[in-house]
Amino acid sequence: MNRRQKILAGIGAAGFIGIGLFLALAIKPAIAPVARPDVALSPALVAQGERIVALGDCVVCHTAPGGRAYAGGLPLKTPFGTLYTTNITPDRGTGIGEWSFEAFRRAMRQGVSRDGHLLYPAFPYIHYTKVTDEDLRAAYAFLMTRTPVHAPARRNELPLPLRFRPSLAFWNLLYLREGPEPATGDAPAERGRYLVEGLGHCSSCHTPLGVIGGEKHRESMQGGVVDDWSAPALDQLAAAPQPWTAGQIVDYLRTGLASEHGAAAGPMRPVTENLGRVPREDVQAIAAYLLTLQKPLRTVEPPAPPGDQDQRIDRGRQVFAGACAECHGEGSPMRGAMGRPALAMSSAVFGPSPRNAVMTIREGLAWPSQPGSTTYMPPFADVLNDRQIADVVAYLRSTAPHAAPWSGLDEQVAHLRENRP
Amino acid sequence: MIELHVNGEAHRLDVAPETPLLYVLRDDLKLNGAKFGCGMGQCGACTVLVDGRPVFSCLFPVSSVGARPVRTVESLGTVERPGPLQKAFIDHQAVQCGYCIAGMIMRAQALLETVAHPSEQQIREHMSPNLCRCGTHMRILAAIREVAAQGRLPGAGPQKVSA
Amino acid sequence: MKRSDAPIDQGRRAFLAGSGLMVSFALLGSWRAFAGQENTLGATILAPDLPGDLKIEPVLDAWIKIDARGVTVCSGKVELGTGVRTALWQVAADQLAMPLERFTFVTADTALTPDEGYTAGSHTMADGGTAIYHAAAQVRQMLLDAAAAKLGVPARELALHDGVIVAADGRQLTYEQAAEGVDLHQRAKPVSPDSDPSTFRYIGHAIPRVDIPAKVTGGAAYVQDMRLEGMLHARVVRPPDASAQLESVDTRAVEAMPGVVKVVRDGNYLAVLAEREWQAVQAMRALREAARWRSTRRYPGNDTIHAALKALPQRIYVTTREGNGPVRQSQHAAPDAAPAAPSPATLSVGFGKQYVIHGSIGPSCAVAVYRDGMLTVWTHTQGVFPLRAGLAEWLGLPKDKLRCIHVEGAGCYGHNGADDAAADAALLAFRTPGRPVRVQWMRDQEAAWEPLGPAMLTELEAFADEAGQLQAWRHALWSTPHNERIVNAGRLIPARLLARPVASAPSAPIPQPEGDADRNAVPLYRIPSVRVDMHFVTEMPFRTSAMRSLGGHINVVTIESAMDELAERFGQDPVAYRLRHLDDARAREVIQRAADRFGWNGGQALPDGHGVGFAFSQYKNLMGYCAIALEVKLDKQARSVQIVRAVAAVDCGQIVNPDGLRNQIEGGIVQSSSWTLYEQVLIGEGGVRSVDWSSYPILRFPQAPVAIDVQMIDRPGHAFLGAAEIAQGPTAAALVNAIKRITGHRPLHLPLARQDSPLFA
Structure with missing residues (x-):
């Protein structure tokens, strides 16, 4: 099961068990609409809010491909059905134009909409709940000064049991610890903790999920899987063959590229685009905090080396020469003038799972919507067959220092192809 | 030997298997349509269709084509009868x-x-x-x-x- | 109809000679004074009294040859993708009264065609078109006269039909028959027989371009498509930067690779030749990995380049215009005291521009063969004759043992890698006698080794009276050269890399009124006192040379920004303010036409985030007129700037091919919007860091304008003025003006829409 499947499966289970017991917790009153925002929308507050909203990655989920910013409509696809994100522009009919600050705060803190219905936890209120009132007010001010867009919410395509929202109260009882947790000091790492645990909701992706779709707190930041991409462990950064420095983390988070480690891909890419817009010190704080989380390398039992490894690597080297070397070969301009690392140094190649190497080869790194100096890679899903992808991944792995060959490569490649129509 | 189906014709070619399709089309089959632009899949000058899908032939190992049909601009028409x-x-x-x-x-x-x-x-x-x-x-x-x-x-x- | 080619002839000036010499550009005067000197495109003026490029090649049979095999028209200009091959052919067809299909048209080949220097600067129709226009008219008259004698009837009773001369009684002579005994090897006359534009079947008509059908069906159209018998494929390996010295390279492993014929190593020059192209690519990669270089130079970065330009060694060229007097230019070793200007300035504004690349979609390529003592080079250079001279000097060959033939490449937009790649091919073929050699540069080589479009800095002070009438104008600018063409072998990069390098000839700017970095820096507007100080930076941190419109791009941005700011200062509409300072009727007409068509009313009601901008220039103050009005949309969240609607009005004199002209203007608008919004070469300590399209992003389809409307004002009987470079400056300026209107702030650094631009804050 992937991440969203687990969430939804959890919700479903909750629904059957807990309806009666938690009905009381599940019924929340509506908060009266307001004619206009009930917070003074000073330019300074709006500017502060822009920073908060960027740190919270709101625009990533609340914007449909090719759609207006914050107007919602992004489909979150699952095998059980599809959720559509909502319009958070200040449109009165279809957005949050009638929301008071209190309604906004309740949504962020408790996952409750203005009219009282419970929101699905794909909306990370279990993290946003930690954000201070001051920052929430700023975010509210920013959102309420966007251009209103008329964009009615699309109907979620979910089977009946999952449509029964009050069942979410059970889930909330287990996973929601309501209330702000402001930074307790001025140290960058303290600010970083506040940003990582709250607004940034990093562990939503970087912590493995339990059977009913909640984060496993005991394995916090030990890595998860989201949208078929692996979200690497954030507590092993110092244990990488070339340990991450704070500066490299900052570069990576702000530009999507750390020249010693590689490029952000998949769902991490838009996160880095947002972090490129916030003050550098915020990202430095995030890096400082992440570096406090480091644990010794968790050793993984080396798998039995696959049988035809040498031939496989030879074949992979050939594919690499024809398809990859113009950019990634030794002495290529990308590695010379542009200062990119050898792929052997990329976390996708030396990490514990081949998932991201395979995913990056298949899907590439898309151009950004606007021209700007960027990382880019063409997709190879229509070019290389399963065996060639597995071969080239095996070859790349063989170039990484102290990395045992991956087992089950063919299965992984086939699985990811089937999962990604 | 690599077997390649291009513009409705089958070819048997003695080329290194990793050779990018672009060079095979241009140098071995003497087709001018696909152009070298960047060799990195960034500009599309080399675009051809493989199995109906547009691909960058500059980084498409010829051995990856398999039995999939390749089409270039030459297949769409001629000066006298353009597509x-x-x-x-x-x-x-x-x-x-x-x-x-x-x-x-x-x-x-x-x-x-x-x-x-x-x-x-x-x-x-x-x-x-x-x-x-x-x-x-x-x-x-x-x-x-x-x-x-x-x-x-x-x-x-x-x-x-x-x- | 009498035809006046005089206006553009104002632009045919000699290079400034000598340093510190005061050269005056009297607008009227004898052209004889310039005989024997070079024009701005590198060709020698032999007959200053003749129109267009007949000045350079005055002999008729250099242009038109007629023998038993038929009629051949020759042009020294080349097709760069602007459609001039078709347009020149059209001119010849109408003036010879022949259908296009009836005669052969040959372009740029040192063995066959006249030397017209470079194809550049929007000069092709103005110079080459004019030459053919007159040569063909004169030959036509000679044929009529010869036929009249042969048929025993007066010439005026003869009619011309499709290359046949017909007498009233029905007797006919083909041109080939009429030409028997006619000696076309004679000097052209200053005045040609009249032509009636109303009889033209080609000039003024949207004749389909002759080259397109082959290009869309996979025909061999480019030098890249040449496949000669026994041809070797070569790839070069360039140093990581211009200062790098090759410390060591072990070539043995490369030489042993499959298909490798040889590795060439000479000083810092490295190349590999192989039987097959993919073998050459792989050998190039191996050679690149094997080479060890030592760089000796540290380069400025994007943040420091403008300060560096002010500090580097430079010469100063001062251009002045007082009252209605002539434009004068003088050269100084150091700044002198500027004449007193009214103080303080009404307005000060200045701009910074980063380095840009031509960025041809096809990296440079050339084919050469050295056989029986003759070196033949097929090249997409803009100037086969200057290239031949450079190669001959370098390789020690007499010019008649070297032939350069133009074959199209991808669009170049100025001095790109074409000449250097031709030099690579020439060198490698010269050292591999008997076998043709095809050199194809890789993308990163084109990006890092083509001459860049210069980074520039402008500072302008404008002085107006209380009523807003302009009184004085002081424009200073800093730039490295825009014209490092092949005036000696040292201008070719391969010649600098060999163990015995050739030094580049000293840099010299194209003088006013055409201008170099100071192109279009003198406003066309009525201003009693104008002074332009060009700080011509002679030490180039990065090699730069000609790219479409040269300094005109940023100078027009600067001028037109000032005009908008001044109009605002004095509470006037920007269009009205421009018209108030313009006397030239043609300039006024394009401005009025663009404004009317756009529906310009100064205070347009527009959606949130939209704004309008207007700009005008006459290219070089000599050539095509272009006014542009834009509606622009700025979306801060999406970090995007897009042209919603563009209206351009242009006057390029007599229009030869309206669809071709429209295509050039549309292309100019799109290309300039890409330059202006997105483009900058990333530079740093190690040199150029933009080596592909991810580090040098340009406009893609989603960012293209929503709509472009081109209004063309035709001037039958007037000189051809050229089109390919006239929209670049006004487009950029109109973009800047529109953004000022949207945000209230004038962006002063190009490119405007970098993703970290304050525009989106």
């Missing part, structure tokens, strides 16, 4: 230097074979992998729009699909 997109590009003077144009036509062909009446935004997004430096964008779009208005283009018939 619908070729004719529209001529009529709209949708060319300045023309170096990118064969790739443009092939990418547009792939769209119009699969989508009957693409929107302006669909056309622009679909064409975005291909670069034009002369600034002929308005005419290229006009030529594609004109053919798109006539309905879906027929494909190349039954497609060979690799195992």
Whole structure:
């Protein structure tokens, strides 16, 4: 099961068990609409809010491909059905134009909409709940000064049991610890903790999920899987063959590229685009905090080396020469003038799972919507067959220092192809 | 020996298996349509269709093609009998230097074979992998729009699909 | 109709000679004074009294040859993708009264065609078109006269039909028959027989371009498509930066690779030749990995380049215009005291521009063969004759043992890698006698080794009276050269890399009124006192040379920004303010036409985030007129700037091919919007860091304008003025003006829409 499947499966289970017991917790009153925002929308507050909203990655989920910013409509696809994100522009009919600050705060803190219905936890209120009132007010001010867009919410395509929202109260009882947790000091790492645990909701992706779709707190930041991409462990950064420095983390988070480690891909890419817009010190704080989380390398039992490894690597080297070397070969301009690392140094190649190497080869790194100096890679899903992808991944792995060959490569490649129509 | 199906003809070629398809098309099959532009899949000058999909032939190992049919701009028509997109590009003077144009036509062909009446935004997004430096964008779009208005283009018939 | 080619002839000036010499550009005067000197495109003026490029090649049979095999028209100009091959052919067809298909048209080949220097600067129709226009008219008259004698009837009773001369009684002579005994090897006359534009079947008509059908069907159209018998494929390996020295390279492993014929190593020059192209690519990669270089130079970065330009060694060229007097230019070793200007300035504004690349979609390529003592080079250079001279000097060959033939490449937009790649091919073929050699540069080589479009800095002070009438104008600018063409072998990069390098000739700017970095820096507007100080930076951190419109791009941005700011200062509409300072009727007409067509009313009601901008220039103050009005949309969240609607009005004199002209203007608008919004070469300590399209992003389809409307004003009987470079400056300026209107702030650094631009804050 992937991440969203687990969430939804959890919700479903909750629904059957807990309806009666938690009905009381599940019924929340509506908060009266307001004619206009009930917070003074000073330019300074709006500017502060822009920073908060960027740190919270709101625009990533609340914007449909090719759609207006914050107007919602992004489909979150699952095998059980599809959720559509909502319009958070200040449109009165279809957005949050009638929301008071209190309604906004309740949504962020408790996952409750203005009219009282419970929101699905794909909306990370279990993290946003930690954000201070001051920052929430700023975010509210920013959102309420966007251009209103008329964009009615699309109907979620979910089977009946999952449509029964009050069942979410059970889930909330287990996973929601309501209330702000402001930074307790001025140290960058303290600010970083506040940003990582709250607004940034990093562990939503970087912590493995339990059977009913909640984060496993005991394995916090030990890595998860989201949208078929692996979200690497954030507590092993110092244990990488070339340990991450704070500066490299900052570069990576702000530009999507750390020249010693590689490029952000998949769902991490838009996160880095947002972090490129916030003050550098915020990202430095995030890096400082992440570096406090480091644990010794968790050793993984080396798998039995696959049988035809040498031939496989030879074949992979050939594919690499024809398809990859113009950019990634030794002495290529990308590695010379542009200062990119050898792929052997990329976390996708030396990490514990081949998932991201395979995913990056298949899907590439898309151009950004606007021209700007960027990382880019063409997709190879229509070019290389399963065996060639597995071969080239095996070859790349063989170039990484102290990395045992991956087992089950063919299965992984086939699985990811089937999962990604 | 590599067996390759290009523009409806089967070829047996003595080439290194990793050779990018672009060089095989240009040097071994002496086809001019696909152009070397960047070798990195960034500009689209080398675009051809493999199994109906637009691909960058500059980083497509010839051994990866398998039994999938390859089509280049040469398959769409001739000077005397240009295909619908070729004719529209001529009529709209949708060319300045023309170096990118064969790739443009092939990418547009792939769209119009699969989508009957693409929107302006669909056309622009679909064409975005291909670069034009002369600034002929308005005419290229006009030529594609004109053919798109006539309905879906027929494909190349039954497609060979690799195992 | 009498035809006046005089206006553009104002632009045919000699290079400034000598340093510190005061050269005056009297607008009227004898052209004889310039005989024997070079024009701005590198060709020698032999007959200053003749129109267009007949000045350079005054002999008729250099242009038109007629023998038993038929009629051949020759041009020294080349097709760069702008459609001039078709347009020149059209001119010849109408003036010879022949259908296009009836005669052969040959372009740029040192063995066959006249030397017209470079194809550049929007000069092709103005110079080459004019030459053919007159040569063909004169030959036509000679044929009529010869036929009249042969048929025994007066010439005026003869009619011309499709290359046949017909007498009233029905007797006919083909041109080939009429030409028997006619000696076309004679000097052209200053005045040609009249032509009636109303009889033209080609000039003024949207004749389909002759080259397009082959290009869209996979015909062999480019030098890249040449496949000669026994041809070797070569790839070069360039140093990581211009200062790098090759410390070591072990070539043995490369030489042993499959298909490798040889590795060439000479000083810092490295190349590999192989039987097959993919073998050459792989050998190039191996050679690149094997080479060890030592760089000796540290380069400025994007943040420091403008300060560096002010500090580097430079010469100063001062251009002045007082009252209605002539434009004068003088050269100084150091700044002098500027004449007193009214103080303080009404307005100060200045701009910074980063390095840009031509960025041809096809990296440079050339084919050469050295056989029987003759070196033949097929090249997409803009100037086969200057290239031949450079190669001959370098390789020690007499010019008649070297032939350069133009074959199209991808659009170049100025001095790109074409000449250097031709030099690579020439060198490698010269050292591999008997076998043709094809050199294809890789993308990163084109990006890092083409001459860049210069980074520039402008500072402008404008002085107006209380009523807003302009009184004085002081424009200073800093730039490295825009014209490092092949005036000696040292201008070719391969010649600098060999163990015995050739030094580049000293840099010299194209003088006013055409201008170099100071192109279009003198406003066309009525201003009693104008002074332009060009700081011509002679030490180049990065090699730069000609790219479409040269300094005109940023100078027009600067001038037109000032005009908008001044109009605002004095509470006037920007269009009205421009018209108030313009006397030239043609300039006024394009401005009025663009404004009318756009529906310009100064205070347009527009959606949130939209704004309008207007700009005008006459290219070089000599050539095509262009006014542009834009509606622009700024979306801060999406970090995007897009042209919603563009209206351009242009006057390029007599229009030869309206669809071709429209295509050039549309292309100019799109290309300039890409330059202006997105483009900058990333530079740093190690040199150029933009080596592909991800590090040098340009406009893609989603960012292209929504709509462009080109209004063309035709001037039958007037000189051809050229089109390919006239929209670049006004487009950029109109973009800047529109953004000022949207945000209230004038962006002062190009490119405007970098993703970290304050525009989006």
